[in-house]
Amino acid sequence: MRSLRTLGAAAGVVVIMAVGALPAAAQPPTYTWHRQTLWKxxxxxxxxxxKNVTTCYRLPAVVKTSNDVLLAFAERRNRNDCASVRLVYSDDHGASWRIGATATYDKFVLKLGEQTLVERTDGGILVFARNGVVPDQTSVHGLARATSSDGGESFDGDFRADDAVTAPxxxxALLRQRWNGGPYTRILLSAPATPKTGNNPVGMNVRSSFDEGTTWRHHDGAAGNAGIRIDADHAGYSDMTLAGNGAIGVLYEAGSARFRDEIRWNWFWESAIGLP
Structure with a gap:
């Protein structure tokens, strides 16, 4: 399977599909739709x-990486006492699909929800997921993590609750901000850093890791598990992207009264969160 560069979206299922040459810009309309059912x-x-057990898939999203790989995401919801994370992938332009890494847990142990992924410099994939088993209104350790060293074909071990990142x-959202070839590497993670008191967390924060997600630190090496606050209002879900010319962009739920009042776009230079 082709290597990945940056993976970042909310997901419970991931499809990795290699993309061939794009069609010519000027093409007569064919009105042919190349439809496939990936999940049902x-x-x-x-x-x-x-008892009957119903499994469904929701919240689809698709992104294309810099090396022309399409990633399709959907959250897998299992309406019983288990939560399952499954990755499926295609490395033949979508002609066939294979089941990759799968992890299933009792919901009282780990209740995995929306996920975000990023490739590490060693080729492994780092996965963070919402962990709904912790106290929803009071916890600031509400994420779980796992890794895959074989491109998503299997997980290296069990998902585990992450007590390092300060987030409900x-x-x-994870983002590869700097890759190999420079003086340092950098992975970013965006999320609020306060409890969801009244289901209304405060602040959108961006954390930095200079060791491929092992620790989260500020540019000067000080511990930075909560990161740098980029918005002091209420905030919720988020996603990030490189906006071009070195700028970093964050798209997120926010509002002065409730975190669901607005969708905000906030961009900044790397210097705003500190240069090592």
Whole structure:
């Protein structure tokens, strides 16, 4: 499977698809739609209880990486006592699909939700997910993490609750901001850093890792598990992108009274969060 550069979106399922040459710009309309069903709701019977178990997929998103790989994401929801994370991928331009890394947990152990991914410099994939099993209104350790060293075909081990990042149970975003070839590498993670008191967290923060997600620190090396606040109003879900010419952009839920009042776009230079 082709290597990835940057993966960042909310997800419970990931499709990795290699993309060939783009069609010519000027092409007569064919009105042909190349439709495929990647995920479909299903109902199965639990052999232990005899109850029907419904699995569905929601919140789709698609991005293209710098090396022309399309990534399609969807959250997998299983309406029983288990939460499952599954990655499926295609390395033949979508002609066939294979099941990759899969992890299933009792919801009382880990309740995995929206995910975000980024490739590390060693080729491994770092995955962060919302962990809904912690106290939703009071916890600031609401994320879980796992890694894959084989491009998403399997997880290296179990997901584990992450006690390092200061963030409530929410949809975070990872972004590869600096790659190899320079004086340092940098991965960014955006999310609020306060409890969801009244289901209304305060502030949008951006954290930095200079060791591929092992620790989160400020530019001067001081611990920075909560990161730098870029907006002091209420905030919720977020996503990030490189906006060009070195600028970093964050798209996020926010509002002066409630975090769902607005969708805001906030961009800044790397110097705003500190240069090592």
């Amino acid at each position: 709701q299903s109902v199965t019977t639990d052999p232990a209880t005899g 149970p929410t949809h975070p």
